[in-house]
Amino acid sequence: xxxxxxxxxxxxxxxxxxxxxxxxxxxxxxxxxxxxxxxxxxxxxxxxxxxxxxxxxxxxxxxxxxxxxxxxxxxxxxxxxxxxxxxxxxxxxxxxxxxxxxxxxxxxxxxxxxxxxxxxxxxxxxxxxxxxxxxxxxxxxxxxxxxxxxxxxxxxxxxxxxxxxxxxxxxxxxxxxxxxxxxxxxxxxxxxxxxxxxxxxxxxxxxxxxxxxxxxxxxxxxxxxxxxxxxxxxxxxxxxxxxxxxxxxxxxxxxxxxxxxxxxxxxxxxxxxxxxxxxxxxxxxxxxxxxxxxxxxxxxxxxxxxxxxxxxxxxxxxxxxxxxxxxxxxxxxxxxxxxxxxxxxxxxxxxxxxxxxxxxxxxxxxxxxxxxxxxxxxxxxxxxxxxxxxxxxxxxxxxxxxxxxxxxxxxxxxxxxx
Ligand SMILES: Cc1ncc(COP(=O)(O)O)c(C=O)c1O
Numbered sequence: 130x131x132x133x134x135x136x137x138x139x140x141x142x143x144x145x146x147x148x149x150x151x152x153x154x155x156x157x158x159x160x161x162x163x164x165x166x167x168x169x170x171x172x173x174x175x176x177x178x179x180x181x182x183x184x185x186x187x188x189x190x191x192x193x194x195x196x197x198x199x200x201x202x203x204x205x206x207x208x209x210x211x212x213x214x215x216x217x218x219x220x221x222x223x224x225x226x227x228x229x230x231x232x233x234x235x236x237x238x239x240x241x242x243x244x245x246x247x248x249x250x251x252x253x254x255x256x257x258x259x260x261x262x263x264x265x266x267x268x269x270x271x272x273x274x275x276x277x278x279x280x281x282x283x284x285x286x287x288x289x290x291x292x293x294x295x296x297x298x299x300x301x302x303x304x305x306x307x308x309x310x311x312x313x314x315x316x317x318x319x320x321x322x323x324x325x326x327x328x329x330x331x332x333x334x335x336x337x338x339x340x341x342x343x344x345x346x347x348x349x350x351x352x353x354x355x356x357x358x359x360x361x362x363x364x365x366x367x368x369x370x371x372x373x374x375x376x377x378x379x380x381x382x383x384x385x386x387x388x389x390x391x392x393x394x395x396x397x398x399x400x401x402x403x404x405x406x407x408x409x410x411x412x413x414x415x416x417x418x419x420x421x422x423x424x425x426x427x428x429x430x431x432x433x434x435x436x437x438x439x440x441x442x443x444x445x446x447x448x449x450x451x452x453x454x455x456x457x458x459x460x461x462x463x464x465x466x467x468x469x470x471x472x473x474x475x476x477x478x479x480x481x482x483x484x485x486x487x488x489x490x491x492x493x494x495x496x497x498x499x500x501x502x503x504x505x506x507x508x509x510x511x512x513x514x515x516x517x518x519x520x521x522x523x524x525x526x527x528x529x530x531x532x533x534x535x536x537x538x539x540x541x542x543x544x545x546x547x
Contacts, residue, residue, distance in 0.1 A: 325468020
């Protein structure tokens with residue numbers, strides 16, 4: 130009989146095979162912190178424990194029906210063949226129309242590439258623009274995936290610190306101080322994950338005047354939370370003519386349309402960069418799922434200001450945010466910030482450092498999240514995961530009922546700390 134060679138036998142023979150075969154690039158990469166927390170949460174849930182998950186970054190709403198219908202129609206219309214690498218021409222045209230309609234920005238469809246979600250968009254961008262050792266400026270707190278995506282492309286993240294007491298905002302001077310001859314790009318998100326902060330037209334204008342002095346730097350503007358903005362309006366740094374040809378807009382349908390699983394994102398850039406992104410995407414993944422593209426075409430055809438499903442989602446987020454801000458501010462040791470968009474609150478918790486429950490000492494924000502997961506059965510994410518220790522991130526993308534329950538549990542667990 131033929132011997133079946135199991136992987137375990139193979140590993141035994143090769144000794145530390147796992148280490149041997151793994152590239153240095155992959156070995157040095159951190160696991161996504163938010164995904165690690167979700168994994169622990171799933172483990173507890175699988176043991177029958179009722180965990181409330183406030184660590185996850187996705188809307189809890191279903192995809193609006195008119196978008197689902199477009200996807201069903203695409204299946205019936207036999208959209209099942211390899212799609213064009215940069216996206217269907219009609220979708221790229223629709224994105225150009227959306228940019229004109231919502232952002233008053235004039236782009237040609239050839240400047241747009243559709244990818245598998247905004248994360249893939251950002252990965253494509255870094256692979257397109259970075260050489261070994263190129264520096265990318267990243268304000269803290271940052272979305273967890275920016276640094277690893279820079280590292281995968283052999284670049285070097287350079288961090289710009291912000292301060293809870295200054296609303297987590299960085300200034301034009303902060304940016305200028307961190308620019309070196311190796312700076313290739315700057316990436317930020319507004320509305321911001323995790324702080325929920327939104328940069329105003331005036332603030333972006335000041336940044337633009339710094340970048341205008343540095344024609345060697347690209348500005349990557351992650352606008353994935355554009356539609357979940359509680360300030361009067363969303364502004365893109367691409368509005369500033371003097372730097373516009375060096376701005377790369379990142380956007381997609383995951384957050385605003387509650388379509389995280391559909392994986393549709395897009396970049397908007399100069400034609401040369403778009404062509405190169407297309408080249409990289411053509412070799413790595415090809416064009417994205419064509420049914421999702423047809424659904425995205427329908428989704429983007431509506432003006433968000435006239436779409437009751439989108440308006441209702443935003444209003445629910447606003448109500449939940451207001452509830453959470455009030456409820457959290459009543460818990461001793463938790464100082465909420467003032468988020469203006471996205472669906473996160475990023476409170477400061479340094480007063481709880483050093484406190485104890487039985488033998489467990491809270492030495493940092495990671496410990497506090499672990500304590501709350503085990504003792505309140507509420508999953509959160511530590512500020513350290515976003516480069517800002519001393520804070521925690523709560524996502525309010527879940528029902529009011531769950532939020533009320535979560536706050537009660539957190540309050541009780543924190544009152545037991547000594
Ligand atoms: C700031 C930011 N950018 C990009 C993404 C990625 O979005 P997508 O799900 O479309 O890949 C996320 C998702 O959490 C995010 O928070």
